[in-house]
Amino acid sequence: MTSAPRPPADLPPLREVIARHGLGARKALGQHFLLDLNLTGRIARAAPDLSRGTVIEVGPGPGGLTRALLAEGAARLVAVEKDRRCLEALAEIAAAYPGRLEVVEGDALEVDLATLGAAPRQIVSNLPYNISTALLVRWLTALAADPNAFSAMTLMFQKEVAGRLVAAPRSRDYGRLSVLTQWLCEARPLFDIPPRAFTPPPKVVSTVVAIVPREKPLAPVSLNSLERVTAAAFGQRRKMLRQSLKSLGDPTAWFAATGIAPTARAEELSVEDFCALAACLASG
Numbered sequence: 001m002t003s004a005p006r007p008p009a010d011l012p013p014l015r016e017v018i019a020r021h022g023l024g025a026r027k028a029l030g031q032h033f034l035l036d037l038n039l040t041g042r043i044a045r046a047a048p049d050l051s052r053g054t055v056i057e058v059g060p061g062p063g064g065l066t067r068a069l070l071a072e073g074a075a076r077l078v079a080v081e082k083d084r085r086c087l088e089a090l091a092e093i094a095a096a097y098p099g100r101l102e103v104v105e106g107d108a109l110e111v112d113l114a115t116l117g118a119a120p121r122q123i124v125s126n127l128p129y130n131i132s133t134a135l136l137v138r139w140l141t142a143l144a145a146d147p148n149a150f151s152a153m154t155l156m157f158q159k160e161v162a163g164r165l166v167a168a169p170r171s172r173d174y175g176r177l178s179v180l181t182q183w184l185c186e187a188r189p190l191f192d193i194p195p196r197a198f199t200p201p202p203k204v205v206s207t208v209v210a211i212v213p214r215e216k217p218l219a220p221v222s223l224n225s226l227e228r229v230t231a232a233a234f235g236q237r238r239k240m241l242r243q244s245l246k247s248l249g250d251p252t253a254w255f256a257a258t259g260i261a262p263t264a265r266a267e268e269l270s271v272e273d274f275c276a277l278a279a280c281l282a283s284g
Helices: 015-021 037-046 066-070 085-097 128-144 159-166 174-184 221-237 240-250 252-258 272-284
Strands: 054-058 078-083 101-104 121-126 152-158 185-193 208-213
Touching: 015 085, 037 066, 037 121, 037 152, 037 185, 037 208, 054 066, 054 152, 066 078, 066 085, 066 121, 078 085, 085 101, 085 240, 128 159, 128 174, 128 221, 152 159, 152 185, 159 174, 159 185, 159 208, 174 185, 174 221, 174 272, 221 240, 240 252, 252 272
Parallel strands: 054 078, 054 121, 078 101, 121 152
Antiparallel strands: 152 208, 185 208
């Protein structure tokens, strides 16, 4: 059995750090701290080679995963933290690993992660639950503009959100996020983390997901067109496409061009089908 990674001797236990700096988790920030060294180490080891390029962590909090990423060999780690209370604790970690950790104070919904550090850049994060979907869409948007923006993402979501990322057509969880993610990336769930592993425990199970950008998207369509088509189709997912897509114009010619049945519903279409409809929309 692999032992848990050990922090440097001069780094105190995380619970002591939390108590000393008054770092009680804040619900408004979606904070649930993962302090178990076995689990943070497992997440770090699930990521691709940490010694290459730049590893980016969002919402490190008191630094549980931060310590694990450094202990597992991250040569260059950039941690983006919005909560100013955590900065001093993170500075202590940076001092214990000279030259390897940079802490950026800021909101990850506003910081352009694709400009942080040298490529290749990978994101490894226990995401704040309340903004996890918004963050992923932001990073997928960056990948749509530049396929080399990120080389990989190893991210923790609520299990329900993780299910949406990998959902197949005709399944309950299949929707806009499924299409956008799978158009640009290959995603697979790695393992679950139970609520009791967190402080405080959330009400849901969490899942760590590996997301690897494709060499090129499944189809050469614009993000804007794909988002408009999926928004219209899934916005009225109980209706047939001939009705739900009317808000975008007359879709009759699109069905003829793509071979998609006008009586089909959104959940029946593959990602490639949505791309074909997006191409029709873009061409006028």
